[in-house]
Amino acid sequence: MPTELQTGATGASRGSDIAVRMEGVDKHYDDFHALKKIDLEVRSGERIVICGPSGSGKSTLIRCINRLEEIQGGRILVYGRDLTAGSAAVEAIRREVGMVFQQFNLFPHMTVLENCTLAPRRVRSVSREEAEATARRYLERVRIPEQADKYPAQLSGGQQQRVAIARALCMNPKIMLFDEPTSALDPEMVQEVLDTMIDLAEGGMTMLCVTHEMGFARKVADRVVFMDEGEIVETAPPSEFFTRPQHKRTRKFLGQIGIQQQNIV
Amino acid sequence: MIRPFGFNEFLFILTAVQWTIALSAIAFCGGGLGGLGIALARTSSMKLLRLVTTGYIRLFQGTPLLMQLFLVYFGANIFGLPLNAWIAALLALSLHASAFLGEIWRGCIQAVAPGQNEAATALALNYRDRMRYVILPQAARIAVAPTVGFLVQLIKGTSLASIIGFMELTRSGQIINNATFEPFKVFGVVALIYFSLCWPLSLLARRLERHFARSTAR
Ligand SMILES: Nc1ncnc2c1ncn2[C@@H]1O[C@H](COP(=O)(O)OP(=O)(O)OP(=O)(O)O)[C@@H](O)[C@H]1O
């Protein structure tokens, strides 16, 4: 079963081994300095969890990677391609980078299947039959094949988020970005989405996940990135991050989310 | 010579309604095309486009329709291309409708949740596809009721074309009144005909509004 995900994600055959490289990235919202000289390198196949207090710049950081946000300084390379090199580069990079949002952002006027086939058909010029076959495969992968002809509003939150994941996967991305994918879900639906993400991670997908699900971080993350006030304060493998945090700010943050730490996957 | 207001006079007025309908329909289509362009320009990322179209909208919203008709009709004459009343009325009403529909539809486009555009962008869809498949279909649902509402305004607005001599419902009423001197009867009939055009549309607009309010609440 995991084969299609693996073929969509293994890094070796993909040229550059560095999936994402941020060099001195600066981001301002008017007067507000949202990202301060961010340096981050993500290898192909790596799973990164980004956490930090509200307003620390986590969403801003991952939204810069597919240029939903423009940056004012520094460079971002995705598989060696410079995002600041113009709109052709941006287009090319967006094809390779999937994104899942906190609020799902499914297209409400389209069925699940149409949600999943729109981009492959328009962007990759895949035939309808092929796009639908791929979509059904991924819907099965996220365990909702029977919902293909429903509209998003007819699904539960957890199902909608799994559709959103399938929709992104249908573009066959090399990198997946997640921005608090479980934060808008009722507690009983969190696990089904996390399971889907774990499955994806085990398939070898390069992932950058903003999440406070520390159980997920422990289980799948290669590195945990802790952000505060627009800076990366600390980066460490989960084993170190949770047991021996180096910085006071990290320890304070971990203390604050102590309850969530018991929420083990 | 004064004639009584009889069936023939009534028929004369009634047949003129076709010109009111034609003028409304064509101006609505012209205004629809222009309005779509203006709505897209108003929501575009290019500042100059936004600025120019904002000015256009302010201009047409801030002046009476009658002045717009006069300016097009007499203005064209000054610049040496005399327009007949038909063309002048069509042009002025289309420009007018472009501004109002543009502003209505801008609001509808902006009422679509920003996450929709972000998701479509993240899927690498280009601007055209984002608009065509994601944003406009959703904006259209919100737009139906206010658009029909504006159509009612436009139909009533066409009566002003009578002043530059265009032969439509109101003008035919004036002509009959000049012959019969029965203004209350004549303009009563004219008003009733406008009402029977506009009332069903108003009802439709309200029903559509309720329908879409329900379906978005779902
Ligand atoms: N469009 C915007 N305009 C102005 N300021 C913004 C904008 N988007 C974000 N910010 C500010 O930038 C900072 C970082 O925002 P960001 O959304 O990246 O934080 P976050 O770490 O994702 O927080 P949360 O956990 O609440 O999602 C915040 O202080 C926020 O107020």
Ligand SMILES: [Mg+2]
């Ligand atoms: Mg955020």
